[in-house]
Amino acid sequence: MTELLAAERRDIVCEDLVRIYTAEGVEVQALQGLNLRVDEGEVVAVVGASGSGKSTLLNILSGLDSPTAGVAKVAGHDMLTMKGRERVRYQRHTVGFVWQQTSRNLLPYLTAAENVAVPAAIARQGGQARAERVDLLLETLGVGHCRDRRPAEMSGGEQQRVAIAVALVNEPRVLLADEPTGELDEATSADVFEAIRHANTEFGVTVLVVTHDQAVAGHVGRTVQIRDGRTATEILRRTELDEHGQEQHIAEEFAVLDRAGRLQLPDDFVGALRLQDRVRLALEPDHIGVWPDEQERQRRGEGVAGE
Numbered sequence: 232m233t234e235l236l237a238a239e240r241r242d243i244v245c246e247d248l249v250r251i252y253t254a255e256g257v258e259v260q261a262l263q264g265l266n267l268r269v270d271e272g273e274v275v276a277v278v279g280a281s282g283s284g285k286s287t288l289l290n291i292l293s294g295l296d297s298p299t300a301g302v303a304k305v306a307g308h309d310m311l312t313m314k315g316r317e318r319v320r321y322q323r324h325t326v327g328f329v330w331q332q333t334s335r336n337l338l339p340y341l342t343a344a345e346n347v348a349v350p351a352a353i354a355r356q357g358g359q360a361r362a363e364r365v366d367l368l369l370e371t372l373g374v375g376h377c378r379d380r381r382p383a384e385m386s387g388g389e390q391q392r393v394a395i396a397v398a399l400v401n402e403p404r405v406l407l408a409d410e411p412t413g414e415l416d417e418a419t420s421a422d423v424f425e426a427i428r429h430a431n432t433e434f435g436v437t438v439l440v441v442t443h444d445q446a447v448a449g450h451v452g453r454t455v456q457i458r459d460g461r462t463a464t465e466i467l468r469r470t471e472l473d474e475h476g477q478e479q480h481i482a483e484e485f486a487v488l489d490r491a492g493r494l495q496l497p498d499d500f501v502g503a504l505r506l507q508d509r510v511r512l513a514l515e516p517d518h519i520g521v522w523p524d525e526q527e528r529q530r531r532g533e534g535v536a537g538e
């Protein structure tokens with residue numbers, strides 16, 4: 232595939248994305264050159280510890296905040312230059328959001344169906360078509376039975392599935408979700424992820440979920456780990472049939488190489504060989520070797536790893 236065709240199929244592109252906050256004269260680099268690409272129709276989770284930059288990334292992608300430098304594009308919209316009217320249209324039609332707090336997603340005095348109809352009414356979507364889409368979404372997401380209930384009459388998981396319907400009513404290309412299962416137990420979280428996958432396959436929406444919960448990795452095809460505002464590793468999942476015809480779930484972890492050729496070594500690798508400051512590299516026919524700097528280690532009075 233040519234580079235141009237590949238670029239057209241990307242719904243989210245972040246290249247060397249930087250966001251610096253200045254608070255009381257102190258600079259905080261929340262994103263320090265983050266790289267991320269999500270193709271059309273993918274479901275990707277961005278996983279990172281508290282303070283790693285997840286909310287900052289999501290605020291930029293949802294058009295609530297602007298990057299300090301770098302590239303951030305969603306469905307062809309440039310988040311660095313987007314202004315006024317384009318921003319409103321973008322938030323209404325191109326992206327849908329689901330937030331962690333169930334109370335932030337739904338209006339408490341409206342029923343599920345009325346909640347889902349609100350963004351469609353604001354976007355002036357016609358009456359009959361709107362009603363049909365509301366019912367289709369609630370049924371597809373497994374909350375048709377909640378149609379006439381208010382949020383207080385639904386479980387947390389049902390509220391989040393209705394929230395996904397709200398986010399999808401104007402047919403966005405990208406669904407952004409911030410810790411959508413943060414307030415839910417494991418079984419209910421699995422139901423919400425099932426609904427997200429359903430939304431992806433039925434409506435073709437691209438999904439980016441941001442969470443600190445490593446267990447979420449089991450529910451999506453690709454997990455991107457961020458650390459200190461940078462992409463660290465990626466886990467890809469696939470299902471293969473073994474020689475007995477049984478499904479095998481395979482997960483492989485990759486380090487991420489950025490455009491400048493930089494890669495972050497996993498902490499446990501660095502710790503196991505006590506790598507520090509300088510390392511030796513050697514190019515082999517099919518791999519690159521990384522060794523500790525023995526001279527430096529001897530100078531520090533340390534032995535060879537594994538001794």
Ligand SMILES: Nc1ncnc2c1ncn2[C@@H]1O[C@H](COP(=O)(O)OP(=O)(O)OP(=O)(O)O)[C@@H](O)[C@H]1O
Binds near residue numbers: 260281283284443
């Ligand atoms: N408005 C702000 N002003 C100053 N610093 C900020 C601001 N927002 C975030 N930060 C800092 O930027 C860094 C990244 O924060 P961010 O909220 O993106 O992390 P996070 O991964 O979403 O964390 P959490 O899971 O705890 O929400 C943190 O060090 C945070 O203190």
